[in-house]
Amino acid sequence: MVQLIRSLGAYGMREILSVGRMGIFFLYTMRGMFVAPGKFWPVVKHIEFIGTKSIFVIGFTAAFSGMVLGLQGYYTLSKFASEGLLGSAVALTLIRELGPVLTALMVSGRAGSAITAEIGIMRIEEQIDALDCMAIDPYAYMITPRFIACLIALPLLTAFCDVVGIFGGYAIGVDLLGVSAGAFWDGVYSSVVWKDVYMGIIKSAVFSVLIIWICTYKGFYSGVDEGSFGPEQVSRATTDAVVISSISILVSDYIITSIML
Amino acid sequence: MIKSLISCPSPEHAVLEFNGLFDRSTAHKVRRDSLKLVQKQGSRELEIDLTNARCIDTSCVAVLVEILNTVRKQGGKLKLTGIDDNTARMISLSQLDEIFEDVIVAEKK
């Protein structure tokens, strides 16, 4: 019993410590914005990695999600004989919910895990120590550019996802199931208001911070708690990063929605 | 800090004299001044006088190599005077003696 309480206590302490450490990690990363070296080219490079290279996956995901929305929406709406609302149903679902969440999940799976692994390898091969010893701020050098890149790339990818998804819904609803094109677009225009777009943007901004924060943090500290630096630590960090960032995306999605509705 | 002094004893011959500490924080100034003069000089002879300059790290060797490259590319000639022992040792540490062999001129001013 004492053993149980003790290990619970130790677990609690560890978690609290790591939350504190994550906060400090964030502060150092923010400070990195004002510390040499220059960020422009590194940011461009990371946008390419996080953004450009995700376009295909996200386009694919968005197209099929939009198509499914078209199908499901059509069958549900046709029960109430209101197929004309398909456009607004598809657009609203995508812009408010599915676009930000799907994009964030895909990016955390594709780019986030790679970032964790890359930084984790830098940790276990003492490359981060080497940066320290060259008097180069590792946060400013490797974390901050990734933060900025993710913050730029994710909202753009989300917008791309929304557009592709709406056309996916259009393809199914209008071309396949025979909803009139005018009704579809009219639904889109009349129901989507600025607030919906705004909500989507806020969501994707929050998700991008969560993804990149968790993924870089996990990589940066891989093996530090165990005190041993091997490949297992990197693979554990990578899995953790993807699981935790996916969960936090979904949880924070609920929270943001409930606040903003 | 490093200061440069340009003089042209003859139209074919320009002398660039450096005065001060020649290290990686001033190397870009030496480079800029020298390359500017090289561009202006065209294919004539450039003499760099380092008698009053102190080279303390290998960035000055790199800058000298770069100046030499540029001068040669323009078909000109480079002369280095006032090279101290330490700089000479750095040049041989970088195994560049051969390249600088006919460039470094012993004091004869």
Place this chain on the structure above:
Amino acid sequence: MPSADLIEVRGLKSFYRGRQVLFDVTFGIPSHQVTVIMGASGCGKTTLLRHLIGLKCTGQGQILVDGEDLGSFSEGLLKSYRRRIGVLFQGGALFNSMSLRENIAVPLKVHTKLADETIRIMTVMKLNMVGLSDFSEFMPSQLSGGMRKRAGLARALAMDPEILFVDEPSSGLDPITAAGLDRLLLDLRETLGMTVVVVTHELESAFKIADRIVMMDKGRVMALGAPDEVRRSTDERVLQFLNREADTHMINIDSYYESLLDKE
């Protein structure tokens, strides 16, 4: 220890999660000289080096740099100390997403205003010093271990550091290349007046390059002094190390039996 030493280690104890690996290590590193830290593998050389470069906090004991305690350095002071040092890690620690040339250019790009072309020339010069000038466009993964080590040394030299720390530079190298590296370390001391700290377990090279030898055994300093003094030592374990005798006492027989028999 005379106070002319650039770095002084005093009574340093070091722990990994409660397990002590350094016991009251005390020695000095004289400036503009080559200090060799020598000892069998696992005796704590790398750990000691990590203390010296400020990567591992000094729990007990002190490391004095120019008379100031490294452990009490603020972030800014630590940074300025690190701008004076160059470090070759045991594994090389090259950035594996960059070519050798880019690796060596990293500190130059961050810390200096040198033009790109000057930086390129400097990186080639440094690679040439370690005999790798033909490999400047290679990625670290395309090189052998010994080559990566040498490239790491070239990067450590990029900023012409005042103090150079190298961890087992010649491991994985053929004798000729290793001798070349020894020569280079001596040249650096001569030409640039560098203070060099070499960690090694190679006797020959240690005695060839050292001005001062710190011989370690299981986390303790076993012998300390100029090469001749160490060679003249009468300590049994020092002699054993010098004569490369196999260590018959290496295994603690009792705990060996215990771990064989003690299965719950």
